[in-house]
Amino acid sequence: MSEPGPDIPSGTYRIQLFGLDGSRYLGFEEAGALAPYLEALGVSHAYLSPILQAAPGSTHGYDVVDHGLVSEELGGLDGYRAMVGRFHEHGLQVMVDVVPNHMAVPDPPELNGPLAGVIEEGPESPYARWFDVDWEAGGGRIILPGDGEPNYRRFFDISGLIALRQEDPEVFARTHSQILILIAEGLIDALRIDHPDGLTDPRGYLERLSTAVSELGPPPWTVVEKITTGAERLPSDWRCAGTTGYDALGVVGGLFIDPEGEEPLTDAYTAFTSGPRGFTGVEYECRRYAALHGLRPEVARLHRVLCRVLDVPEEDAERRDDLREALVGLLAAMPVYRAYVVPGEPPPQQAVDVLEEALRRARERVPSRLSRDLDLIVRLALGHDPQGGGDGAAAEFVVRFQQTCAPVAAKGGEDTAFYRWSRMIALNEVGGDPERFSVSPEEFHEYCAEMARVRPWTMTTLSTHDTKRQEDARARLAVLAELPEQWRAAVESWRRWDPKGSPMEPELEYLLWQTLVGSWPVSEDRLAEFLTKAMREAKTRSSWLEPDRDYENAVIGHARRALNNADLVARVIGFVSLLEPYARVNALGQKLVQLTMPGVPDVYQGCELTGPAMVDPDNRRPVDYDARRARLVRLDDGQPPRDLDDEKLLVTSRALRLRRHRPDWFASAHERVAASGQAASNAVAFLRGEALTVATRLPRGLERGGGWADTHLHATAARWRDVLTGEVHQGPLLGLADVLRTYPVALLVPDALDFDGNGASA
Structure with missing residues (x-):
């Protein structure tokens, strides 16, 4: 490297x-x-x-x-x-x-x-x-x-x-x-x-x-x-x-979700909504919807180019309709945002693989009579001109097909389907796949090793101005995978709070309860703004172009009354309190991992403290920098953290300062550090140069199993110092019960290093 x-x-x-x-x-x-x-x-x-x-x-x-x-x-x-x-x-x-x-x-x-x-x-x-x-x-x-x-x-x-x-x-x-x-x-x-x-x-x-x-x-x-x-x-x-960094966001987030929660959470979701168990079909239909409605002008233009390439006259309405249906089916079936084909150049193998996968998926969805048309469109999209040059329409088709794929994927997926299928909304994130429930430690380390090798200076992030919810909301929601039965019981009881019933579609209501839990506390106005966006993005009962004001007002009125129901609010707060100890572990763990893994870490404004915000514009609200300055000064004066905000600021500042102090360490390979003992699967640890990152995953399972007990890390140095606590730990065998006694994370450096994490505060 x-x-x-x-x-x-x-x-x-x-x-x-x-x-x-x-x-x-x-x-x-x-x-x-x-x-x-x-x-x-x-x-x-x-x-x-x-x-x-x-x-x-x-x-x-x-x-x-x-x-x-x-x-x-x-x-x-x-x-x-x-x-x-x-x-x-x-x-x-x-x-x-x-x-x-x-x-x-x-x-x-x-x-x-x-x-x-x-x-x-x-x-x-x-x-x-x-x-x-x-x-x-x-x-x-x-x-x-x-x-x-x-x-x-x-x-x-x-x-x-x-x-x-x-x-x-x-x-x-x-x-x-x-x-x-x-x-x-x-x-x-x-x-x-x-x-x-x-x-x-x-x-x-x-x-x-x-x-x-x-x-x-x-x-x-x-x-x-x-x-x-x-x-x-x-x-x-x-x-x-x-x-x-959206790719890193998904990998890091998935690392802190328990795969054992997938089936019970899917059961809870389908029981509440009667919705489908899988996301793929929902996404395909939403992409078709986007192609036929919001993106109709772009698709119509692409269709005209296609008909010109194939020399199909306007009088042949049936043939043109078939081509349109096949084209929309293929656009909706694309497995990625775009295939990178340049007219006049041989298509790269990655583009061939993408379009062949799209062809396979489309054949499962469109009428069999369109199979030959699908084959033909794929060949054209790969740059094969049946006319041998023609009037340039074939080259135009290659370009416009790709330029249309991305908006169909984005508007149909993250801006429609993500609001129609809410099994686990921590996964419904930009660049994410709601059906990929979790990421194993092995997958995480493989990803990091690859990035360190091929894209060592890519960006990593956990929140942006476009994320559907900020990182700490996802960290809290991730705990649901470890408490699926408690979640199911809670959400089934909450839905009965109003004896008059709910005007909401079940899918929207399930999204509402997850949103309240993930982003609590939530004001009435913020929630109303979110629900309006959710309804219009889902496009089932309302939309941006044709808003159903009566339905929207009924939903928002119901939500406002819910926030003013003392008994219901107490129960929601009680459930959030149940999650908080484990959400803390996830929030600090994912932050430290993101800041020290291969790549250049970005901190989205304000997210050095906890930020359980919802989708924009909620996540673009003013940031209180005076409060952040004051907190950082206290930490640099040696005062211990008073709350989770202080703890996250401590982790963020010490990791960023270490990266700035020793950039050579973070230019090195990603080296997994193995753990042994009864809770080895609950630890994620890796070396970047001589910096050792240690984080806890699946904290509820760790608690049920009796804690760290005899679990150890097999490190290298003889003496390590944690830049978060200042404590020195004797190596090379590190007992996790000792290392993680104060915080669920540790950032260890050789004790001889002249760096303690403190710096001149603002």
Whole structure:
């Protein structure tokens, strides 16, 4: 494994910038003021959400309207320079989120200059090459949302975001000019690339970006927001360090879920909802729904290209309908977000395997009479042109098929099916597979060894601005797998709290009870906001496009009354209290593992303390940094943790500081450390260099089995010191009952190391 370069982060901290109507909540000035705290916390890079000019009222920055302008709402270019100066004074570098896939369709559209030109001049505009517009469908003009069904490719199904054609060198140059200037001036040190799967050629885009930045100096550390699924890995020829960490999130989370809970929790779920035992069929139908409804314009355009490639006339309605049905079936059956085929190049084996798997799955779902059409579409998607070149339609089909796969997967899966199948919502996470119930220690260590070998500087994370629920909510819900019978009894009793009955669909109600348990305490307004989103995402009784206000009001009213029922609330609190000792173990364990495993760890804003938030916008609420500063000062003064928040802050700061102090250790291989004894399966331990991570898993089972007793770790050094407690432990045989006496985790270093974890606080 290569040594870390000077610009490889030891740890990043994600900051959600926010500016609105001239009054900033967290702009460049406020972000810069966090520099002393972030230095004390132990990170090396401040990781910023998009910094360019966004649409008026933007709360996230991904709706860019001007790539040549640093956001005025956030503080403008001068404010950005001042912020970076503050960071640099404290030894921090800056990472920026880049949005190449799309721009905003603002209100009024004239706020987006290039788009305004296309609206006025149509395909004759010099900016027409910027956007992916279906001129045929619009009769030579661009159709906006407030005028009918949009005729441009969008970000997923969001009509307020219009896709960019980054394959065009001029578009790339114009939309990256300001970012490249800031890199050249030393004001950006690392990059996060948003949604490359929406681009015509992600590999080609990254090559162009790498070439452009290499001309300015050492290339910045770059990661991409790429969702991998199952055994899928980032293509090896992409010029980036890795992903933004959803793959690591799923592996780490699964490590702390008891596989023995799968069957009883499935039984509890099906008994409550009468829903299916498996997720696959639900996901397929939801993907079909997305393809036929929210993503209908994109699928219709792809279908027209397909018919043009095959020379099927419009008069042959039956044939065209068959092709549409087969196409939708194949899109819905894709096992991953995208297959990476470049027109004119032999398809990589990974793409062949993906499309063959999609073909197998589709054959199980679509009528047998469409089997030959499925075969034909797969051949076309792999770049086999039956016309031998034709008018370029075959190449266009290859690209558009891939660009349509990703939104079908995302909108049908995580934004629909995840709200319709709620067996265990800790698993219903971005990049996750709700049917993959748990991850064994063997699988975890195999994953880590692979990442250390092939993508040592990929990002790891447990929470982001897009996660369905924050890490500590998942840690608490993971305990249900160890208490399935208690959960089943509790949820069956709670559903009977109202003698008038519930207006909720059973699936939504089961989701509600898990949400209350995972995110308790929850206010009425926060819960109402979550339930509204859940109903509209599920699209069974309500939706974003056609909200059923009567149903929504009935559900929200029922939920509000539940939160005001003293007896019910007492029972929910009692159940949460039952989970808390075990949730603590999971929360601290998954955090330490994520911070020390192979990769570059990110801490999402505020998650150095416990954060049981729900999906956005709940997980983007203001963060109380004053409270965090005060807690860190107390810990650095030698005062013991007072609560779980302090304990998590201790784990986070000491692990990040150690990584910053000894980056060479965390550039080394991942080495599993074996345990022996009656509770060996409850321990997960590994070495990174000379740092030994120890965490507890499945705490309820450990308790039932009588604790650690004679369980030992077979370590190497003679004397170890725990940077969390300062205690020294005699090796090389380490008794876990002793090592984990204070906390359910330990971060051990050789006793001779001149590092105690303390540092100058903010």
